Amino acid sequence: MKIMFALKNPQLTEAISNIVPSHVEANYSYNETELTKTITRLSQELNFLIVQEDIFYDSHPWEWLGNIKNLVSDKTKIIVILSINTDSLYRELFNRICLELEITLVQGALTNQDIVDEINGRVFNNKRTVDSNIAGRLTTFIAASPKDGATTVAISTSICLAQRLPGQKVLLLDLNLKSPEVRDHLLITTDKGYPLIQADCDSGTLEQNTLLKACDQIKGIENLYILTGLQRREYAEKISVDEIEHLLTVAKATFDYVIADVHTFPDQAATVKCVKNADDRVVVVQSVITSYQSTWNDWFNSVWQHYGLKESDFHLALNRDLNAAMDGFQIEKSMGSKIVSRISNVEKGAGIKAINYGTPLYLNEDTETNEFRTNILTLSGWLANRANLELTAVENDKKSALHGKRVGFLRRLMP
Structure with missing residues (x-):
């Protein structure tokens, strides 16, 4: 498995790196330029691309979301960790674009540990958490x-x-x-x-x-x-x-x-x-x-x-x-x-x-x-x-x- 992480927060990067299994090839970038270079090199091999929205703080979402989607293969699953500081109109537009591009989202207003738990569940734990014997x-x-x-x-x-x-x-x-x-x-x-x-x-x-x-x-x-x-x-x-x-x-x-x-x-x-x-x-x-x-x-x-x-x-x-x-x-x-x-x-x-x-x-x-x-x-x-x-x-x-x-x-x- 090959994963690309593009993270702005050093503490979050360290926390996520601690849960990556040894058999997984993890690549990290910390700005838009590094991300583009790495994706170009690994585009057809990536299983997951996990991006923190803050990496693209000076770009419009309709530009960068489409660009990263086009740079990877159809099999690559893209997860975006949302920024905390956005207005409702911007967020609505962002959500609609992600829905059209089949990009999944992680709420930004979470602790680093909460985000780590989300990534751990979505990427490294493929088994469902649903117990069919328990139903409300x-x-x-x-x-x-x-x-x-x-x-x-x-x-x-x-x-x-x-x-x-x-x-x-x-x-x-x-x-x-x-x-x-x-x-x-x-x-x-x-x-x-x-x-x-x-x-x-x-x-x-x-x-x-x-x-x-x-x-x-x-x-x-x-x-x-x-x-x-x-x-x-x-x-x-x-x-x-x-x-x-x-x-x-x-x-x-x-x-x-x-x-x-x-x-x-x-x-x-x-x-x-x-x-x-x-x-x-x-x-x-x-x-x-x-x-x-x-x-x-x-x-x-x-x-x-x-x-x-x-x-x-x-x-x-x-x-x-x-x-x-x-x-x-x-x-x-x-x-x-x-x-x-x-x-x-x-x-x-x-x-x-x-x-x-x-x-x-x-x-x-x-x-x-x-x-x-x-x-x-x-x-x-x-x-x-x-x-x-x-x-x-x-x-x-x-x-x-x-x-x-x-x-x-x-x-x-x-x-």
Whole structure:
């Protein structure tokens, strides 16, 4: 095996050199000129080319990425260690170029040891980290019609489950590829997310550690991980079924509970695969005829039933509930599925605040969200019960609508 390392950081170079096996021929360069000379000499023999982005600090990515791709053979796998200091527009452009050129990425905002671990896993450990005998549970949230509030409900349910399952790792997947809004809902501004691992998913080489490092987290909820979605919506239909299958396999091997937020329309691999593979399918619906009758029934009759799914394979969360008993009856009759949670409408602009200020409704302890929080807890309790998990009370229950209602209350929430 022959590897070329182009690294700007001397400490990182030393750390990586310590993990290179003796039988591997490793070449090192420390600037663009040295790299070009070495690649020209070894171009057809290289198995891996590992480049630190900072090597090309005075070059445009659309120039140097294409150049190094053209200098090596098709068999050479290129890995780029990202720079820390870049703006979001630049990073988005960079990610898109790498995706087109099949270049994989390593997050730059890592310690030297983290980067060494990434290289060690991707280059020197070819065995998969996925244990097929260990699989977390997948729950997919889908809106009956666009803007029925599935993303809001998925985010709040993820937070609730993570807080009340302290021994479990929970992942929120934003696979609503045509309308990826989790990043905006939570005001996430990092370079992490699905674009960082998309090439790994496409090649079927995603490692568990790589997935973990591509996730963001909410302060104070250490067991909740969030993988934000695509930043370019036109890529949604380019994502393959195999790519999503691989991501879900690795995610379920890495996390105890996975929640996927997907788009309403089943015209993309992410929606189809997440719904088909789910252990639980929650359809977020409103008491609006275009939601529970027109849109949903059209898609169910034309798509979902042909995948072998029955109406009873879906369960409903009635969002923005107006407490009209006949609404629930009519919705269940029309959709053929049972309502497992009725989620109240939030007054006084709390819903807009949740989006505009990155404050998830479930973490808003104002009076107007008390009923909403209780409704989300009911839904979380139902999901936990189906997974044979028991929710625990949390410290701030006394500050919310759950005052004085401890474990016994939680058990009563689980049908």
